[in-house]
Amino acid sequence: MGKNFTIFGDPVEHSISPKMHTFAIEGLKLDAVYTKTLLQEACKLRDEFINNFDGANVTVPHKEAAYQMCDEVRGIAKEIKAVNTLINENGNMIGYNTDAPGFLKSIKSFGKINNVLILGAGGTAKALAVIFQQNNIDITILNRSKNRLDFFTNLGIKTFSWDDFELASYDLVVNTTSAGLQDEQLPVNKDTMNAIFEKSKFAVDVIYNKKTPFLKLATKLGIPNKDGADMLLYQGVLAFDLFYDHTFEVNKITKYMKQSF
Template sequence: MANIYGVLGCPVHHSLSPVMHNDAFRELGIAGHYYAFHVEKEHLRDAIKGLKALGIAGVNVTIPHKTAVIPLLDEIDNMARQIGAVNTIVNENGRLIGYNTDGPGFVRALCEETKTDIKGKRVLLVGAGGAARGIYFALASAQASRIDVCNRTKSNAEQLIEQSAVSIASAAYSLQEAEERLAEYEIVINTTSVGLYPNVDATPLSLENLRVNTIVSDIIYNPLETKWLREAKEKGAVVQNGVGMFVYQGALAFEKWTGIFPNVERMRRIVIQQLGGKEC
């Protein structure tokens, strides 16, 4: 019987992980099938128990479960523990082990796609959820000079910084405070779901004070070009959508499950085709 994999999230109907991973299984001749599992917050504990009961080989974890899932697992990889978020689970002989491939996937995509070196850069993260935690850790590991965090609820940004296992210059801001200071940053990253399909007219942060040539990244990949990225491009920014992070974090998860690193360019082409065939 083929191994079963999937993604746990809420909402999850929009996810392109199934088409991307199932193609990789077919290309590599691996007996595996990947599904999207919609799991409400109150049912997460039961869903994790179900992974064991059904012998699910591995899953991705997405919004809003990346931090809540941690105490439900048998073991947490050191990086994921330091980050405080899990986006990949491997079932090893009935033991569920949590990993985080979000941060490494994001940094690899950012450096490749924008031709930039993160070392010494001043970064603003918009959002303080599970994805932000992974990206914060990875940016600090890549030697950004400072990483500030803004969030609709400022205390959540403060908590992310306080709980981080890495030492780096950081400050927490409200969205309004961050908007006023926007010209201070060389890289601005939206880690929230604001602007995700179908709410495509929403934007996470005003870009009125954005400097020309700032790198503006949005981890959303559906739509390929969010309203926020369009506004950034109009102001002379270098923009990056979430396809690269999505592909690389998926490829790294695939490697955790199978021991094989898949064809990331093929993954990218499939995702872009599914979203209309044209990047921003």
């Protein structure tokens, strides 16, 4: 019998996950479909999933609610406390997080990274901070407000808000804020952003499909940079690998998914 996969989100219309997974399904000649499911009420996620799907991805704003509903959470998702990938294992909802390892894979091309400045303190910042910490990468968080910093200070991570930021040198600066997504804003004021870039070797924006003001400024200042497309690709590759329990070569999955970009 064919397999059923979906992505749960609200909104979900913009998601390119169905396209990515469908390219892999077709490339590998599998009997499966991957759809989009608009889910407004998080409380319905578990029943919807268990009754209809073999595997799923979860996007904004349900990653934390999905984590709470899992029968079992595996791997780094336990520390991040958010899941983006679900597996239906004999009627049990098993949760994983592939955003964090997907990001790590996406920055391999920069070579060894020893310390990172993360702009923002939301869900993506948490996922990155946990995986950087597990890989012995030194982390600094800079967020607009003091809200949301407790998660990071509890992990022993240096945190700053715009009021008290002290600049240092960084191998990598990552924009995880939504500044630049639907506007033309930088994640911090222009003087601070210039100063940060002067002290940074590489830059990544997790936003994809758009040259954000953050990326434009990095390019102008000669800082090698990339957007979030590779992160998106690799979180999808790792999710697909879990959907099929590591049956296929990761390089092949990657090759097919890449064709959807």
